[in-house]
Amino acid sequence: MPWPLVALAALLAAYALLIGALLLAGRSEHARAVARLIPDCIVFVKRIARHPCVPRGRALVLAGLVAYLVSPIDLVPDFIPGLGLLDDALLVVLALRWALRACPRAAVQAAWPGSLSSLRMLLALARAG
Numbered sequence: 001m002p003w004p005l006v007a008l009a010a011l012l013a014a015y016a017l018l019i020g021a022l023l024l025a026g027r028s029e030h031a032r033a034v035a036r037l038i039p040d041c042i043v044f045v046k047r048i049a050r051h052p053c054v055p056r057g058r059a060l061v062l063a064g065l066v067a068y069l070v071s072p073i074d075l076v077p078d079f080i081p082g083l084g085l086l087d088d089a090l091l092v093v094l095a096l097r098w099a100l101r102a103c104p105r106a107a108v109q110a111a112w113p114g115s116l117s118s119l120r121m122l123l124a125l126a127r128a129g
Contacts, residue, residue, distance in 0.1 A: 006079060033118045040114035041122070045096075047111040053103040065095040096126040 015038075022031035048054060049062040068074075068091065075087040100108055100123070112119040 033115055033121075036114050037118055037122075040112065040118060041092075043113045044111055044122075047113075048099065048103065048108065051103065051107055051111055053107045054099055055102055058099040058102055061095055062099050065091060093126050096122070100126060 019031050019035050022028075045062050045066060049059040054062070069088060108123070109116075109119065112122075
């Protein structure tokens with residue numbers, strides 16, 4: 001099995017274990033928020049990149065981010081434990097931080113498809129809120 005598929009399978013397994021642990025701990029609301037975070041982020045980046053508050057250059061950076069994330073070529077290969085996803089996470093945080101600084105909070109909230117608590121967490125990670 002190729003390394004990228006192994007890394008993807010490991011990431012999905014860790015994601016599922018986190019959601020399962022939250023469910024077993026009786027935190028179904030948190031489990032739901034974690035389960036929806038990745039799909040919500042995909043929809044959010046797509047929406048915010050098209051929003052008029054985001055200048056064209058910043059929208060292109062977000063489009064480039066999506067292209068980089070789906071590309072099999074990474075700065076640090078994803079199969080390296082601990083470090084493999086670090087470059088992806090760092091680029092997501094930096095790109096969102098830069099893009100969201102151009103938008104008013106109301107526009108960011110309108111573009112976010114998930115719960116308000118998930119948005120707060122994302123903004124705290126990106127230090128844009």
